[in-house]
Every structure is written in structure tokens, then in C-alpha cells.
Amino acid sequence: MTYVLQQLVNAVQLGSIYALIALGYSMVYGVLFMVNFAHGDVFMVGAFIAFFAATLLKLPFVPTLLLSMLGTALLGVTIERVAYRPLRDAPKLSVVITALGVGLFLEYITLASLGPWRRTLPPLLPQQVYEVHNVRISALQLVIIGVSMGLMVLLDFFVERTQEGMAMRAIAYDQFAVPLMGVPVNRIISLTFAIGSGLAAAGGTLFSTAYPIIEPMMGMMIGWKAFIAAVVGGIGSIRGAVVGAFILGLVEIGTGAIFPSRLRDLLTFAVVWIILMIKPTGLFGVARRQKV
Amino acid sequence: MKKYHLPLGLIGLFIVLTGASSLDLFSDYIQTVLIYMGINVILTVSLNLVNGYMGEFSVGHAGFMAIGAYITAIITTRVIPHFVFGAPLIPTGLYPPEVGTWAEGPVVHLVFPVILLIGGLGAALAGLLVAVPSFKIRGDYLAIITLAFNYIVKSAFENTQALGGSRGLTSIPRITTVPWVFFWAAVSLWAIRNFIYSSYGRGVLAIREDEIAAQLMTVNTRRSKILAFCTSSFFAGIGGGLLAHLLLYINPSTFSIFKSTEVLVMVYLGGMSSVSGSLLGAIAYTGLVEVLRPLDLWKWVLIPLLLIFLMLFRREGIYGGREFKFLLPKEEVRAYAAASD
Numbered sequence: 020m021t022y023v024l025q026q027l028v029n030a031v032q033l034g035s036i037y038a039l040i041a042l043g044y045s046m047v048y049g050v051l052f053m054v055n056f057a058h059g060d061v062f063m064v065g066a067f068i069a070f071f072a073a074t075l076l077k078l079p080f081v082p083t084l085l086l087s088m089l090g091t092a093l094l095g096v097t098i099e100r101v102a103y104r105p106l107r108d109a110p111k112l113s114v115v116i117t118a119l120g121v122g123l124f125l126e127y128i129t130l131a132s133l134g135p136w137r138r139t140l141p142p143l144l145p146q147q148v149y150e151v152h153n154v155r156i157s158a159l160q161l162v163i164i165g166v167s168m169g170l171m172v173l174l175d176f177f178v179e180r181t182q183e184g185m186a187m188r189a190i191a192y193d194q195f196a197v198p199l200m201g202v203p204v205n206r207i208i209s210l211t212f213a214i215g216s217g218l219a220a221a222g223g224t225l226f227s228t229a230y231p232i233i234e235p236m237m238g239m240m241i242g243w244k245a246f247i248a249a250v251v252g253g254i255g256s257i258r259g260a261v262v263g264a265f266i267l268g269l270v271e272i273g274t275g276a277i278f279p280s281r282l283r284d285l286l287t288f289a290v291v292w293i294i295l296m297i298k299p300t301g302l303f304g305v306a307r308r309q310k311v
Numbered sequence: 312m313k314k315y316h317l318p319l320g321l322i323g324l325f326i327v328l329t330g331a332s333s334l335d336l337f338s339d340y341i342q343t344v345l346i347y348m349g350i351n352v353i354l355t356v357s358l359n360l361v362n363g364y365m366g367e368f369s370v371g372h373a374g375f376m377a378i379g380a381y382i383t384a385i386i387t388t389r390v391i392p393h394f395v396f397g398a399p400l401i402p403t404g405l406y407p408p409e410v411g412t413w414a415e416g417p418v419v420h421l422v423f424p425v426i427l428l429i430g431g432l433g434a435a436l437a438g439l440l441v442a443v444p445s446f447k448i449r450g451d452y453l454a455i456i457t458l459a460f461n462y463i464v465k466s467a468f469e470n471t472q473a474l475g476g477s478r479g480l481t482s483i484p485r486i487t488t489v490p491w492v493f494f495w496a497a498v499s500l501w502a503i504r505n506f507i508y509s510s511y512g513r514g515v516l517a518i519r520e521d522e523i524a525a526q527l528m529t530v531n532t533r534r535s536k537i538l539a540f541c542t543s544s545f546f547a548g549i550g551g552g553l554l555a556h557l558l559l560y561i562n563p564s565t566f567s568i569f570k571s572t573e574v575l576v577m578v579y580l581g582g583m584s585s586v587s588g589s590l591l592g593a594i595a596y597t598g599l600v601e602v603l604r605p606l607d608l609w610k611w612v613l614i615p616l617l618l619i620f621l622m623l624f625r626r627e628g629i630y631g632g633r634e635f636k637f638l639l640p641k642e643e644v645r646a647y648a649a650a651s652d
Contacts, residue, residue, distance in 0.1 A: 246455075
């Protein structure tokens with residue numbers, strides 16, 4: 020029982036990091052109907068900014084987190100402006116290919132300019148471990164879970180309660196009518212990218228405090244996994260992305276606990292396959308009506 | 312007589328290439344580059360069938376390559392030595408040195424096509440694994456299935472210790488030569504061209520435009536999808552087999568998502584829905600990678616940038632949606648002429 024609870028804590032920790040990244044995929048998909056394949060690498064850039072903020076500027080945790088979120092928000096907006104906006108009317112596939120290109124570009128420019136070495140973030144948080152009924156929770160885990168939950172609640176508030184959030188939902192609902200209602204579509208899309216990238220950077224900072232290895236290719240696997248989380252939850256649905264991320268974290272930690280950890284990726288992807296075979300639109304996704 | 316120009320030209324070129332490579336007219340480097348170009352043509356045209364003509368978004372082509380590569384490599388390094396020398400099927404230590412010797416005579420070139428066919432069929436069978444979900448799922452969700460397929464295949468090979476685990480298979484004999492690659496590239500172009508202009512192929516095009524309407528027009532969408540996915544993965548398997556017998560060792564990370572992305576880049580560089588475009592795209596990309604080799608890592612900064620600019624300024628790729636005249640069937644040429652009158 021203790022073991023199960025312990026693994027559950029780990030699963031929630033991993034799931035909340037996935038959720039922060041998956042949210043970015045889902046939000047962008049909601050407004051642009053495109054899969055932003057560069058998102059995983061935006062996460063990587065966020066981790067690197069956090070690294071330099073913590074080592075070069077010697078900042079403590081909270082400013083590091085904020086700086087990294089701000090930097091990547093700018094990056095996200097720039098990417099949208101330069102690479103995606105000119106393709107707004109193009110077939111969806113061209114944008115997806117552009118996104119793949121942007122992702123590769125970010126990976127290799129980091130690799131070529133900073134080198135392939137693995138960097139480690141200095142310990143920014145107290146290394147304290149609490150024990151509740153034999154279940155060990157580190158201060159780190161509490162902060163990770165707390166910060167991501169906080170950000171998710173903020174996001175939910177923003178999307179559901181503010182005017183900009185309403186505009187975002189409106190674009191997802193009907194892209195053609197919204198400009199006619201006087202909604203500044205470009206500004207809302209930029210805002211979506213800023214928020215999505217900022218959340219990915221928060222994920223990156225938290226990830227690199229928990230698993231302290233930062234390297235240029237780190238965004239690839241985690242990006243794909245967060246994308247899968249978004250799809251399992253039903254892409255375009257914000258709450259779905261969060262649920263999908265926790266399911267993925269649970270599956271991954273669960274299979275890792277029962278089977279040898281080498282099999283983790285294999286089983287995770289197999290589970291995703293099965294979920295999509297049973298429910299092709301994801302758990303919270305609504306099948307888009309196909310017009311005949 | 313005009314009818315025979317193309318086949319005669321191809322046979323002529325094949326003989327010239329055989330002569331040239333057996334007389335060592337090209338350096339090893341040029342030969343290797345030519346082989347890569349040929350293999351990339353096979354991979355690109357086969358992925359174009361799914362991503363261009365059928366309008367799906369498959370990102371797992373390397374998974375099919377892996378299956379073809381492993382099957383063929385197992386046959387050449389394990390099964391044949393087992394029957395010829397009685398070597399164990401699952402070697403415990405290093406390979407006995409005589410294992411590779413069977414591949415030195417000319418006989419190997421009679422056996423190799425058969426081995427490749429087996430590898431291709433294995434990959435085609437795996438193609439079913441993607442074809443069946445495609446009955447229900449389209450677009451981004453199917454992309455996930457292909458992505459998951461790629462990871463599952465890679466991870467499965469990594470975890471099979473009998474196949475070398477993450478170290479992979481080594482001591483593969485070098486059988487892939489320029490003429491053979493030329494032959495298989497020509498076969499893949501020919502087969503996929505003919506598939507597209509067959510009634511099944513037109514069904515595939517109809518599915519891309521509108522699946523429901525296609526069904527109404529009596530297109531058997533399930534059968535067309537199965538055929539398209541299996542044909543595509545068959546040639547990916549052949550390409551993988553050829554690659555394995557060029558590299559001489561394979562391991563699961565050879566066939567990662569990066570390899571799939573590379574093939575995707577070639578497809579979109581050349582242009583979607585065009586056999587000629589795939590031919591050009593694969594050759595141009597392989598050439599470009601070689602030309603930029605002195606740049607080292609910065610090459611991979613430049614190539615994605617190129618891809619982005621391509622999408623911004625020339626969305627259809629080099630030759631998207633068009634065909635060289637010699638790749639069009641006669642009736643199509645006539646139809647084109649009639650349409651332009």
C-alpha cells in the first residue's frame with residue numbers, strides 16, 4: 020500500500036509536468052487546428068534559459084521560473100509571427116511541416132552553439148524530505164505539483180472567466196464568424212502562443228529541477244509524450260489535456276513499477292494505441308463533424 | 312518502337328552502372344552517395360503514396376524500414392550461415408569468421424532479391440497494423456498511431472536480447488551495390504506509378520479528396536487503404552534491407568523518429584503527389600546533405616531553415632502535383648494534351 024502511494028506521488032509529479040506541456044499543444048490546436056511540433060523544443064529552450072538564469076545570473080527559484088517563462092513566451096510569439104502566420108491560409112499540412120522544421124532548427128542551433136554536453140541545474144529548492152505514513156514526499160515534489168496545479172487553475176480561470184479567454188474559445192468554436200464579431204484574431208493567437216510557450220517553459224524549469232539533466236535533444240521525447248497526452252485527452256480540450264497527462268504519467272510510472280523499466284516506452288505507446296483504437300477522438304475530444 | 316524506349320534505356324543504364332561499378336570507375340565515396348540516393352528515392356516515393364496521394368500524415372516510416380532491415384539482416388547473418396555452416400541461430404559470443412564468406416561469390420546476387428522480398432513482405436504485414444486503425448481514425452490521430460508504431464518497433468528491437476538488444480546486429484555482409492539499388496529504385500517508381508494510375512490508385516486519390524463521397528462512388532475504401540499502406544511499407548522494408556547491407560551493422564536507433572522525419576523532409580522538398588517530385592526530392596536532399604558536409608553540425612541548422620523557407624515561398628515543393636512526361640502513362644499524356652487544347 021505504501022509502495023502504491025509512493026508510486027502515485029511520482030505519477031502525479033510526472034503527470035503535472037506533462038500537463039504543463041500538453042496544455043500548450045491543446046491550446047494551439049484549439050485556435051489554429053494545427054499540431055505545433057516545435058512545442059517540445061520550446062520546452063527545451065525554457066529549460067536552458069532556466070539553467071543560464073540559475074548559473075550565470077545566480078537567481079533563486081521564483082525569478083528563474085519567471086524569466087524562463089517570459090523568454091519562451093517571446094520565443095513562441097516570434098515563431099508564430101515568422102513561421103506560422105504567413106501560412107494561415109495554406110493547407111494545414113504545410114504548417115505542420117514548418118513546425119517540424121522549426122523544431123529541428125531549435126534543436127540543432129542549441130546543439131551547434133552550446134554543445135551536446137549534459138548540464139545540471141544547481142539545486143534551487145530545499146532538499147527536504149517529509150514522511151507521511153511512510154510515504155516520502157520531497158519538498159521538490161510538493162513545489163512541482165503545487166506550481167503546476169496553480170498554473171493550471173490560473174489558466175482555467177483565464178480561459179473561462181476573462182474576455183481574452185472567451186475570444187480564444189470562440190476562435191476554437193468557429194474561426195470564420197469570430198473576426199466578424201470584432202475579435203482581434205491575430206492578437207488572440209499571439210497571446211495563445213505566449214501562454215502555451217510560457218507553460219512549456221514552466222514545465223521545463225520544473226522538469227530540470229526534478230530530473231536535473233538539460234541537453235538539446237531533451238524536448239524531443241518529452242514533446243512527443245506530451246503531445247500524446249493531449250491527444251489521449253482529446254486534442255483541443257484543455258481539461259482533456261490535463262487528464263490525458265495524468266493518465267500518461269500514471270501509465271508510465273505504473274508500467275515502470277510492475278515491469279522492467281526498459282519496457283516502459285514500449286508499454287506506454289501500446290496503451291496509447293489501445294486507447295485510440297477504442298476511442299478514436301480521445302477521452303474528451305468531440306468528433307468534428309465531417310461535411311458531405 | 313517508341314514504346315520500348317524507356318525499358319531499353321533503363322536496361323542500358325543498368326548495364327552501364329554494373330560495368331562501371333565492377334570496373335571501379337567511381338570512387339567508393341561516389342558509390343556510397345549514389346546508393347544513398349537510390350535508397351532515399353525508394354523511401355520517399357513509398358511515403359509519398361501515403362502522405363501525398365492518400366493525404367494521410369504518417370510519421371513512422373522508419374518503423375517499417377526497421378522491420379525490413381532486421382528481417383533481411385537476420386536472414387543473411389543468421390539463417391543462411393545456420394544452414395550452410397551449422398552456426399547457431401542465436402550466437403552467444405562473437406560470430407565465427409566463416410559466417411560472412413557465403414556472401415562473397417556471385418550466387419549472393421541471385422539470393423539477395425529473394426531475401427529483400429521477404430523483408431518487404433514482413434514490413435507490408437506490419438503495414439496492416441497501421442492500415443486497420445486508419446479505418447476509424449484520420450489526420451492527427453492517425454499520425455499518433457504511426458508515431459507510436461515507430462516507437463513500439465524501435466523499443467521492441469531494443470528489448471529483444473536475441474537480436475542484440477540496443478547494440479543491434481553486426482557483421483552484415485556488404486551486398487548492396489549501385490546497380491541493385493538502381494534496379495530497386497526503378498522498380499519502386501514503376502510499381503507506385505502504376506498503382507496510382509490503376510483503379511485502386513484512383514480510389515486512393517478519391518479518399519484523399521473526400522472519403523465519404525468516395526465510398527458513395529463504390530470505392531472500397533478499406534481495401535484501398537490496406538493496399539496503399541501495405542505497398543508503402545513493403546517498399547520501406549526493401550529500402551531498410553538495402554540500407555542494412557550498406558551500413559553493415561544496424562541497431563534500433565538507426566530507425567528512430569529522426570529517420571522518419573528525414574524521409575518526410577524529402578517528400579515535401581520534392582513535392583506531394585508526384586512520383587517525379589519524390590525522385591527529385593530524394594536526389595536533391597541527399598546531394599545537399601553531402602555538399603553541406605563540411606559545415607558539420609550547422610548543416611542541420613541550415614536544412615530545417617531551408618524547409619521553412621520552402622514552405623513559406625514554394626509550398627508545393629520542387630515538383631509537386633506534376634509529373635515528368637516519361638513517368639506518365641500514355642493515356643494520361645493524351646488526356647493532358649487534350650485538356651490543354
